[in-house]
Amino acid sequence: QVQLQESGPGLVKPSETLSLTCTVSGGSISDFYWNWIRQPAGKGLEWIGLIYSSGNTNYNPSLKSRVTLSVDTSKNQFSLKLSSVTAADTAVYYCARRQYYYDSTGHLKFDAFDIWGLGTKVTVSS
């Protein structure tokens, strides 16, 4: 079955760029939307953005000026870069697959983050 694994530095200095990679195993990265979601300690979930396997992206407007997502289909990986980080960016970062389908009437029956990575904790501190 498909599994996701986040990787990257656990500590980033303020004003620098946070870089994480999500490796997809057990299946192809092609033909899916791949997402990054983060969760500060003790708080809720914030969707960061998504990338399609072709490279099309959509970002949360609250982070859009600082986020770049990319995909490497040859490595079955997609990546997140978040620039100019501050302590407010300290969080557990998850990668997740978006799966969706329509029913026979054309109703969007299913659209969910169906597979998640384990998450990786990133701390922004000098």
Next chain:
Amino acid sequence: DIQMTQSPSSLSASVGDRVTITCQATQDISTFLNWYQQKPGKAPNLLIYDASTLETGVPSRFSGSGSGTHFTFTISSLQPEDTATYYCQQYDNLPRTFGQGTKVEIK
């Protein structure tokens, strides 16, 4: 952005109790709503999609209802393993947004 507001933010109930969580959207999202369960130190896990459809393998004590802007998530008979935080999430529009979560504990 569509804002999702859950209530309560936390609750404590006894084993066997019926537990209800509500989720309100700031605009009509039809039934484009998911519910996730998150246990400490784990990633969220999808329980319900399309507001009321149980994901495969999810126990039948979990259920969801609602459409438009008001949604309800129910555990019909709370079990010890249901201790977790529950999140609603809309998929009517981008950006995808989550409720702030409801922490469910056993009394």
